[in-house]
Amino acid sequence: MAGGAKARRLPRAVREGQMLDAAVRCFARHGYQTASMDEIAELAGVSKPLVYLYLGSKEELFTACIRREAGALLGAVAAGVGGSEVPPDERLWAGLLAFFTYAAEHPDSWVVLSRQARTHGEPFAGEAARMRDEIVGFVAGLIGEAAGEAGGGITPRDVDALAQALVGSAESLADWADETPGVTAREAAATLMNFAWAGLGNLMKSERWSPR
Structure with missing residues (x-):
């Protein structure tokens, strides 16, 4: 519980960096069309709604x-x-x-x-x-x-x-x-x-x- 609370308090810039790292890996492996927001969220260790909240749509994330x-x-x-x-x-x-x-x-x-x-x-x-x-x-x-x-x-x-x-x-x-x-x-x-x-x-x- 404490670990989860600590993770949630990460600065937004750090969390966005983790999401982008995961997205780059996923897009490189699968391509833009096949890459899924679910897998990106899982690789980043966050929820899919948080990815959308921070970085927008799949197109915006890829950009x-x-x-x-x-x-x-x-x-x-x-x-x-x-x-x-x-x-x-x-x-x-x-x-x-x-x-x-x-x-x-x-x-x-x-x-x-x-x-x-x-x-x-x-x-x-x-x-x-x-x-x-x-x-x-x-x-x-x-x-x-x-x-x-x-x-x-x-x-x-x-x-x-x-x-x-x-x-x-x-x-x-x-x-x-x-x-x-x-x-x-x-x-x-x-x-x-x-x-x-x-x-x-x-x-x-x-x-x-x-x-x-």
């Missing part, structure tokens, strides 16, 4: 999960990159490593963001798109900084296209690493960095490949 996990991923990447005094290639490496590390250490979160959020229409796809736009903008900034320092002939359109390509590759590689036993975050980040930066290095020197 809250996407926003929280997207914020956590973006925060991890930003924290890993460091300040502007670090060279752009090292900042990009640090960002990629932080990205793949987060995806590896939070597989349920990554499944919700990379698969579930994008396949069930609005408003979920829009939330995932906003997260992706922030990452693309960040990567574009790093590529633009590197191009400025090198003095190469990379246009703003080139920068945007390269950022889109790099982020798309990172997302696909994170999915592959999540499903492939033994692949570490560092290995995935190094693979993409070697693939991308070698080509970027040539572009910085205005050395472009073209079809014969």
Whole structure:
């Protein structure tokens, strides 16, 4: 009885965090359509009416999960990159490593963001798109900084296209690493960095490949 009373006195923010943790796990395992509010409540150790009271409908709960996990991923990447005094290639490496590390250490979160959020229409796809736009903008900034320092002939359109390509590759590689036993975050980040930066290095020197 005392334990139950103590549990009921948990701050609302803590209780909501427990519910969101349970929801992310459930959505990752079963998908949005199949996941049940009953199971989410059971995993969180609360009643189903309390889930509705705190976080609203299933749609609102899923949206809250996407926003929280997207914020956590973006925060991890930003924290890993460091300040502007670090060279752009090292900042990009640090960002990629932080990205793949987060995806590896939070597989349920990554499944919700990379698969579930994008396949069930609005408003979920829009939330995932906003997260992706922030990452693309960040990567574009790093590529633009590197191009400025090198003095190469990379246009703003080139920068945007390269950022889109790099982020798309990172997302696909994170999915592959999540499903492939033994692949570490560092290995995935190094693979993409070697693939991308070698080509970027040539572009910085205005050395472009073209079809014969």
